[in-house]
Amino acid sequence: MYALEIKGLRKTYASGLEALKGIDLQVEEGDFFALLGPNGAGKSTCIGIISGLVNKSAGEVRIFDLSIDSSFIRARSLLGSVPQEFNFNNFEPVEEILINQGGFYGVPKALARERAEHYLAQLGLWQHRRQQARRLSGGMKRRLMIGRALIHDPRLLxxxxxxxxxxxxxxxxxxxxxxxxxxxxxxxxxxxxxLEEAERMCRNVAIIDNGEIIRHSSMKNLLRQLNSEIFVLYLRDDIAEVPRLASFDNVRLLDYHSIEVEVHESRSINDLISELAALGIVVERMRNKVNRLEELFVKLTAKNDKLSLA
Amino acid sequence: MLRQFWIAYLTITRKEIYRFMRIWVQTIIPPVVMVALYFIIFGSLIGQRIGEMDGMAYMDFIMPGLVMMSIITNSYGNVVSSFYGAKYSRHIEELQVAPVPNLVIVLGFVTGGLTRGICVGIAVTLVSLLFTEFSVYNPWVVLLVAALTSCLFALAGLINAIFANSFDDITIIPTFVLTPLTYLGGIFYSIRMLPEFWQQVSLGNPILYMVNSFRYGFRGSSDIELLTALGVIGFFIALLFGICMYLLDRGIGIRQ
Structure with missing residues (x-):
């Protein structure tokens, strides 16, 4: 059974904007799943439909095999959501926000209070529990929304x-x-x-762009598709010009003691270090220029943009 | 599942009551002050020159209508401001994502409006004791009409809030519809004073039925038959309730 199963989900707004063009998506139970995409790709629309904030135009959404249409009460009981924007009553005390949300899910007040105390302590909000939410910092408000989403013990967050x-x-x-x-x-x-957040935590990933899922795989498989990476190398001695490397054509001098090199999957770092050593250049340290997932993400979404423009 | 809905209903209701009780200076006191002014101006000063109306002192005649006017405006105002406020600051989404049927949402907000209407009605009635001595002919009729009227206008306030896209939108209906209908609903005069044509026109004003049935509860006499009035109020409650449910089920005004 999937925690989330989406089939042919479409959303066309009244303005005519087609935000989702019939997407299919499955998320396994227990997964830590990344749904990535550039701004305006359709991520928030998709989440809005799952959580009941946006009406879908067509398609089916099931949460733990329960349809959000025919079994919406039971389906929503299993779901917790943390939206992008703050959406609590700023004038309510922090603890009350959590307890009331528990009440909306049918959690008895005593149990909701117990859970609220647990999450407020875990999320570092205990000393602010009686304050009005508007007095919290931005980071505290984000944590409050996470605590609120967990108050009814959801199976899907x-x-x-x-x-x-x-x-x-x-x-x-x-x-x-x-x-x-x-x-x-x-x-x-x-x-x-x-994207380093997604790469670190998520086991599976889907990339959505222009209302379509353009990749849906495990994080490992996705990262394997990356056929080159750019490394920044810090050199022991200063150099005056770009070193001429036989196997690496994309080399750039950043300053007198660091260079940037693109390494294709057919080549290894050892090859690079050896070629530099042959030129008398000693590498002291090195790092990826950008996060690997970020590099792949930019390539995939840029490619999709070109396709859509063609 | 019923227990889950009951807890959700109690939560919405408690939130709604806490909201207006927390700011009681803004919610309970102003109608009391306003009605006291009506009593002073229309009852004591002008009323003495008017004399009797429908066989009773003018002050006694307007008292039920003034209480009813406070109930109407406050039950309406409570729901329209609370629901639109929740839409505006987006915390209505807390309810939208939760497994709460629309029926429970409507009942919760209406109970909040009803409670404020009744609280204000009691406060205004107590203040009116400073200006007039009154007896209650049938307390059950008084309570029933007050509760039904509160429900009706709480539902009307909810519909207004669902459609509202700005704070201006929640003042248009009270200013241009509710206030004129209330003033022309027989609070300050008996429709028997009007020419035949305007008497018939007045019968199209639903507030007339509420004011007169409420007055019946106090005085035992009214321009309108009690059962007719209750039937009209019941009809409008059913109509507005149906509209509320339809709008929420379709997500109009709250879901994209």
């Missing part, structure tokens, strides 16, 4: 850019928290523009 605008330290603690939730059995679907 959808996070639409949960770490947007959050500093790196907090982002990492949120990653740990989400991995912990996933380890406990909750299926997680994540959309994010921080």
């Amino acid at each position: 959808i996070l639409d850019e949960p770490t947007a605008g959050v500093d790196i330290e907090l982002r990492r603690s949120m990653w740990d928290f989400l991995e912990q939730i996933n380890d406990q059995g909750t299926t997680i679907i994540l959309t994010t523009h921080y």
Whole structure:
């Protein structure tokens, strides 16, 4: 049984914009799944339909084999969602937001309070529990939305850019928290523009662009499609000009002691180091120029743009 | 599942009541002050010159209508401002993503509006004791009509909020529809004073039935037959409830 199964999902807005063009998608139970795509690709529309905020034009969505149309009460009970934009009552105290959300899902008040206390402590919001939500910082508001989405103990959690605008330290603690939730059995679907986040946490991925799924595979398989990577090499001694390498044609001098080299899948890093050593150039350190997934993502979506323009 | 819906209903209702009670200075006090002013101006100052109306002192005549006017505007205002506020700040999405049937949403908001209408009605009735002595002919009729009227206008407020796209939109109906219908609904005069043609026109105003049945509960006399009035109120409640359910089921005004 899939945690989420989408068949032929279409959405055409009243303006005529075709946001989703009949997508199919399956997410396994227990998965940590990335749904990626550039702005306006259709990610939020797709999430909006799953969570009941957007009317679909056609297609079918099932959550743990329950249709969101014919079994919407039971299907929604299994789903928790964290939207991209803050959507709580700013004038309500933090703790009340969580308890009330539990109430909407039929969680008795005493149990909702118990869970609220648990998540407020886990998410570092305990000392702010009696404050009005408007007094929280941006990062705290994001954590509040995650706590709110978990208050009814959902089996599927959808996070639409949960770490947007959050500093790196907090982002990492949120990653740990989400991995912990996933380890406990909750299926997680994540959309994010921080691709290192998706690469680190997600086992499977779908890339959506122009309302269509253009890739749907495991993260490992997707990254294997990357046929070249760009490395930045830091050199021990200064060099004045771009070194001439027989096997690597795309070499660029960044400054006197660092160069950038594109390494195709047919070549190894050892080949590169050896060729440089033969020229008397010693590499002290090296790093990927950009995250691997990011590189692939840009290639895939750029290619799709060209196709759509053709 | 019924228990789940019951908890959801209680949560919406509690939130709604907490919302207007937290700002009681803005929600309960203004109608009390306004009605006190009506009593002073129309009852004490002008009323003495008018004399009797329908066999009773003018102050006694307008008292049920003024209470009813407060109930109408507050039950309407509570739901329209709360639901539109939730739409505006997007926390209506908390309800939309939850497994809450639209029936529970409607009942929750209507109970909030009804509670505010009744609270204001009680406060205004207590204030009116400062200006007039009144007896209650049939307290059950008074309570029934107050509750039904609150429900009706809470539903009307919900429909207004569903369609509203700006704060201007939630003031247009109260200003251009509700207030004129209320003032022309027999609060300050008996329709028997009107020429035959305008009496017939007045019968098309639903608020006339509410004011008169409410007055019947206090005085035991009315321009309109009680059962007719209750039938009209019941019909409008059923109509507006059906419209609310249709709009929410279709996601009009709340889902893209």
